[in-house]
Amino acid sequence: MIDRLDKELTFSRTALGLRGYQQELLASNIANADTPNYKARDIDFKSALQNAMSGKGDGSVTMNTTSSRHLQGDGATPYGATLKYRTEYQSNVDGNTVNMDIERTAFAENSIQMEALLTFVRGQFSDLRNAMSAT
C-alpha cells in the first residue's frame, strides 16, 4: 500500500529534483556572466528525466577520492544527469560563453515548469487525501 503511494509520487519527485538542479546550473551561468573563460553549462532535461526514471541514473560512476579537494567527475551529478556545455552564438574575447538572453529565458522557463510541477503535486496530494477520506 505504502509503496503504491511512493510510486505515485516518484515521477513528480524526480522531475522536481531535476528542475531544482537545472535551476542551480542556470543560476551558476547567470552568476558567472562576467567571469573570463567560464563556459556555460546545462542539462538536457528530457533525456535526464528519461534516464533517471529508467534507473540508468543510479548506476553513475563516481571516482574514488581521498581528499575533499579532489575532482568528483561528472558522475556525481544528481540523478546521473549529464552536464553539457552550451554552444555559443557569438564568441567573446575573454572566452566566456554565457549568453544572458538564453540564460534568462531558460531560467524563466524553468521556473514556470517548476511551478507547474508543484501545482500537479499539490493536485496529487489532494487526490490522495480525497481517496483516503471518502466514506
Add this chain to the structure above:
Amino acid sequence: MSLNNVFGIASSALTAQSARLNTTASNLANADSVAGADGQPYRAKQVVFKAMPVTEQGGIGVRVTQVVDSAAPLRLVYDPKSPAANEQGYVSMPNVNVVEEMVNMISASRAYQNNVEVMNTAKTLMQKTLAIGQ
C-alpha cells in the same frame, strides 16, 4: 536540495559585483587624484573574477580573486604652475578612463539586478515547494 544552492551561487555573484561597483566608485572618485597615499598618482583598479565551485554537483559561484592596478599609461597634463609638475611642465594624472568606468558601472549594476532576480525567483519557488502538502 538544489534550490538552496541557488542562494549561495547568487549571493556570491552579488558580493563579486558589488566589489566591482566599489572599485568603479573608487576609480571615479579618484579620477583627478594627482597623489595617492604613496605620493604617486592614483592608478585605476580592476577586479579579477574567478569561477568557484560551491557544490560538488556543478553549482559554480563567482569570487573576486584579486584587485589589480590598471597597466594603462598615466595621463600627462601640461600645467607648469602645478607643484607636481616635472621639469617639462607636465603633471602625471591618474590613468582612470571615465567612459570605461561608467560602462563598467552599468554592466555591474545590471549583473547585480540579474542575480537579485534569480534569488527572488528561487525564493518564490521555495515557498511554493514548502506549501506542497497544505
